[in-house]
Every structure is written in C-alpha cells, then in structure tokens.
Amino acid sequence: MIEKPHHLPPRLGLLSASAADPFLTEDLLKGVEGHGGVDLAKVVEPLSGDDPRWDVVQLRELVEDALHGFRENRTQADAWLAPRLHATLRLTRREAADRRLWTHLALAVAPDYVAWRHLSPSKSKINPERFKGALDRQCFSRLWWAAEMFRNGGDYSPVEAACANQDLIHSALRRDLIDHRPTAQALVRVLGRGVATTGREIEGLMTAINAAGATLVYDALAPDAPRDPEVLRRWVAEAETAPSVPRHSLPDGPDEEPVPEASVTALTDFFTDLFETAPVRGRA
Structure with missing residues (x-):
C-alpha cells in the first residue's frame, strides 16, 4: 500500500482535474507507489487569505x-469519519461544491487513505473518481455531503446510521430530494426499522419516493423548521477557536433547529407503506 x-x-488548495491527471499514475491507482508531492504543489492554486x-x-x-x-473493516470508517470530517472542515455548501478542494485533499494530503479505503482484493486498481470525481463518488466529498444531508441540526448520530449503509448514501446523494431534511431523517428511521436493507430494496424505495414526489409535495406533508443562515455563518467563523473533534464521541454540528419530530414520524410511516409497492428488482 x-x-x-x-x-x-x-x-489545502484547489487542484483541477486536468492538473491532477499526470499524478494519477498506474502505480498510484494500483496502490503500489504514490508521488513525492513536490511537483504536485506547483500546480495547486492556493486559497486566499489565512483562514485557519x-x-x-x-x-x-x-x-x-x-x-x-478501522484496519479490519474499511467500510466502517465512513460512519466514523463523515461527521468528524464535516465538523473539522467547516464549509459552506458553496465551498463544498468546489471539486478542486476535494481533489487536493485526496491527492496531496491523503492519497494513502484513498488507496486504503477504495482498493480491495476484488479490484485491480482504484477508480480515478475516488480522487477527482463527482461529489457523490469522490472519497472525501461523499462523506462531507452525507454528513451535511443527514445531520439533524447539530446532531450527527443520524449520519453514523446513514453512512453505515453504503447503498443508502450512494443512492441518496444522487437525488435532490435528500435536501429536504425530514426526508433524510425519515430514511434513516426506515432503515432502523429494518424495512429496506439490501441494495436492491434501498434503490427500489428511493425510486418510489422520487416518483411519489412528482405528485406529492413533501414540504406540505412534512414541513421543516425555518433555517437561520446566521447559525451556519457563526459555526464556520468559530473554526479558528474550535478544539479538535473528539475521537470516541460525536462532535457537535451547527446549532440549528432540529427537524420537527412530527414531520419525521409522518414521513417514516409514509415511506414504510410506500415500500410495500416499491419496484424492487427480483421481488415477487
């Protein structure tokens, strides 16, 4: 490795996909040998200011x-790392949407982690998307966005539950509906009930939820609490004085209002019923 x-x-800096390409060598993608980093630093665009x-x-x-x-189970690292990455790297959504930031983190700061997490005996090499791909595929951005979408205000425990299921985060992050907070929380609750557990079942449920959203307005069925943008701005500004995130307990996220419990309950029951007719491949 x-x-x-x-x-x-x-x-951290900004590294474009085209600038990263020469460093994504066969040896690196096969997990044989990395890069020294000196030449890579020459093509990185620095971030302005002295932001901590x-x-x-x-x-x-x-x-x-x-x-x-997590030496013995690499996939379990996602549920541990996602909330702590989010709480350490306090980004606005606009900042987090810049793929260049994540490409730099993956290739310049932690290529050994990407190789460890995404190279397995069943694969001959790492998919380059894990270094420079879409936000739902790149090694670190997928975890940050999962934490952003599934946290319940400042509570990261739903993030742990969501990221413990690879099929859920892979399917959910590709759909806009997950930006509705009660939907995200209800999905975690549905999995907690053991309603949908396999990849096919989760994909079928997500398809059914997406289709139902064409005729139902989830905001009306399960309204969310208003979100105060000042809370997030303050949380980002406090990064300079924030302590390191705890390793054995969950960190605290932005002190936003949690999702109304009545909305989560209503959608959890609705999604549970919806699963009964969801188009699950292979189900009779």
Missing part, C-alpha cells in the same frame, strides 16, 4: 486515526 506523501502541504480552516494538520491526523482504527 502506498505511503503518506513525503511532501505534505501545510494548507485550510490548515491540513487536523485533517491529516483525522485520516490517520481512521486508518489505524
């Missing part, structure tokens, strides 16, 4: 702890 880069950048969020020390420590803590 490849090692930690010899030249670790002190700060771009310091890579805490991020590097976080991925190393995940590497050591």
Whole structure:
C-alpha cells in the first residue's frame, strides 16, 4: 500500500482535474507507489487569505486515526469519519461544491487513505473518481455531503446510521430530494426499522419516493423548521477557536433547529407503506 506523501502541504488548495491527471499514475491507482508531492504543489492554486480552516494538520491526523482504527473493516470508517470530517472542515455548501478542494485533499494530503479505503482484493486498481470525481463518488466529498444531508441540526448520530449503509448514501446523494431534511431523517428511521436493507430494496424505495414526489409535495406533508443562515455563518467563523473533534464521541454540528419530530414520524410511516409497492428488482 502506498505511503503518506513525503511532501505534505501545510494548507489545502484547489487542484483541477486536468492538473491532477499526470499524478494519477498506474502505480498510484494500483496502490503500489504514490508521488513525492513536490511537483504536485506547483500546480495547486492556493486559497486566499489565512483562514485557519485550510490548515491540513487536523485533517491529516483525522485520516490517520481512521486508518489505524478501522484496519479490519474499511467500510466502517465512513460512519466514523463523515461527521468528524464535516465538523473539522467547516464549509459552506458553496465551498463544498468546489471539486478542486476535494481533489487536493485526496491527492496531496491523503492519497494513502484513498488507496486504503477504495482498493480491495476484488479490484485491480482504484477508480480515478475516488480522487477527482463527482461529489457523490469522490472519497472525501461523499462523506462531507452525507454528513451535511443527514445531520439533524447539530446532531450527527443520524449520519453514523446513514453512512453505515453504503447503498443508502450512494443512492441518496444522487437525488435532490435528500435536501429536504425530514426526508433524510425519515430514511434513516426506515432503515432502523429494518424495512429496506439490501441494495436492491434501498434503490427500489428511493425510486418510489422520487416518483411519489412528482405528485406529492413533501414540504406540505412534512414541513421543516425555518433555517437561520446566521447559525451556519457563526459555526464556520468559530473554526479558528474550535478544539479538535473528539475521537470516541460525536462532535457537535451547527446549532440549528432540529427537524420537527412530527414531520419525521409522518414521513417514516409514509415511506414504510410506500415500500410495500416499491419496484424492487427480483421481488415477487
């Protein structure tokens, strides 16, 4: 397995997909050998200002702890890392939508983690998308966005539950409906009931939910609490003085109003009933 880069950048930057391509060598994608990092640093666009969020020390420590803590089961690292990555790298959604940031994190700061997490005995090499791909496929952006979509205000426990199921986050992050907070929380509750568990069942349920959304207005069926943008701005601004995220308990997210319980309950019951007629491939 490849090692930690010899030249670790002190700060996050922006790395375009085209600039990253020469460094995605066959040896790196096969997990044989990484890159030194010096030449890579020459093609990185620095982030302006001295924002403490771009310091890579805490991020590097976080991925190393995940590497050591989940040696026996790599997929379990997602549920542990997602809330802690989100709470460490306090981004606005606009910032998090910039793929170049995630490409730099994956290729310059933690290529060894990407190789460890996404290279398996059944695959001859890592899919380049894990370094520079879409937000729902890239190694780190998929975790940050899963945490953003499934957190319940400042509570990250639904994120742990969602990320423990690879099929759910893969399917959910590809759909706009997950941006409706009661829907996200209801999905976690449905899985908790054991209603949909396999990949086919989850995909069938998501298809049914998406189709029902064409005729139902989920905002009317399960209204959400108003969100105060000032809360998120304050949380981002507090990054400079925030302590390192805890390793053995969940961190606290933005102090937003949680999703109304009545809305989550209503949608959980609705989705449970909807699953009975969901188009699950292979189900009689």
